[in-house]
């Protein structure tokens with residue numbers, strides 16, 4: 001038996017594609033408000049999408065019935081950059097890679113990267129001047145890239161970091177454009193963007209493979225960075241490690257998955273602080289009391305409670321991963337509806353995190369709400385900024401630590417003001433949820 005599903009009316013051929021593209025966030029929120037827990041819509045004549053807004057159904061997709069699904073179509077485009085790393089691989093291959101990589105992201109392990117995060121934040125501010133107008137979003141992209149580069153390769157590539165950064169930028173832009181483009185031009189056609197992409201990939205591959213080779217030839221030396229961990233990882237069952245190609249794919253995966261997401265989160269934090277002076281004041285009080293002017297460290301994080309609440313609440317209102325999509329592989333029943341192979345299920349953090357069933361004053365920025373039993377009271381998948389189940393974000397602890405340390409280090413020294421007092425910043429839902437047109441802000445030394 002199938003429950004009846006409804007959804008927004010679409011056009012005869014393109015279905016709801018145009019309306020979705022025009023304003024994805026508005027489209028899915030309105031659809032959810034109007035059509036309940038399972039919303040059906042269509043992209044083109046035959047692509048059926050179901051938006052799920054019951055947290056228990058979301059849990060079934062991501063956890064208990066996850067074997068019936070694979071990653072959505074959008075992510076397949078990312079393969080051009082990240083190859084077959086853990087973000088894009090499926091089934092047994094994913095499981096093996098995940099097992100190999102998990103230890104590198106263990107909480108104790110990543111705690112050793114705290115100093116890099118704080119030092120890079122201090123470096124970023126070294127050319128900041130009070131009164132200056134800056135695009136804080138591009139600063140956040142710069143600092144998170146510098147952090148992931150140093151935690152990945154150690155200090156060995158300081159000179160090459162800019163080059164790597166540029167090449168990754170080109171790769172990410174290419175994926176974002178291709179993902180949202182109507183026409184699929186194969187890579188073999190020498191368009192300007194294809195040529196640029198291929199050149200930068202070649203450069204990146206050369207750099208990464210030469211770093212891998214240098215490491216493989218330096219046996220005996222212990223390297224505590226992520227690359228060292230990836231090269232040392234061995235499978236419990238067969239004792240095998242990763243091939244060079246696999247290491248390359250995982251390095252790229254971590255760059256892609258772990259750079260822009262955190263940068264966006266930081267931008268949204270500074271936007272929300274600038275528009276909520278009472279929250280900013282409480283943050284400043286906490287930083288003064290806990291840190292007394294010294295730079296933050298990982299050991300300070302448990303005491304920086306309000307700082308952490310701000311990160312949590314920002315990930316609620318502006319979840320960098322705004323939707324998780326899955327494609328049905330084997331027919332599966334969820335909540336009284338049978339989904340067929342080829343159909344897409346969409347689970348949106350942006351929709352769920354602003355749902356008044358689970359959050360009072362859902363549109364308001366109130367970090368204190370997480371200083372309660374809210375997460376226990378609500379169903380598990382009413383808040384899932386890092387996804388869930390076997391594909392939950394492997395970098396979640398890394399990201400939370402990085403966001404709290406960057407926030408503490410920067411807010412200790414600067415107050416960031418909006419360039420225009422009443423300026424609103426629109427979220428732009430590309431691969432990640434970023435501030436549309438950047439985030440121009442004025443620096444004020446504290």
Ligand code: HEM
Pocket residue numbers: 071086087088098253254257258259261262265319320321324325385386387388390391392393394395396398399
């Ligand atoms: C605020 C920052 C971040 C957010 C919101 C975020 C969110 C997510 C989400 C929602 C997923 C699951 C996607 C899905 O199931 O389809 C994911 C996967 C992943 N994330 Fe993150 N992420 C963040 C930061 C990071 C960082 C810093 C790293 C690495 C250093 C990272 C590495 C990964 C990887 C490798 C995966 C794929 C895991 C797998 O499929 O097994 N992420 N992330």
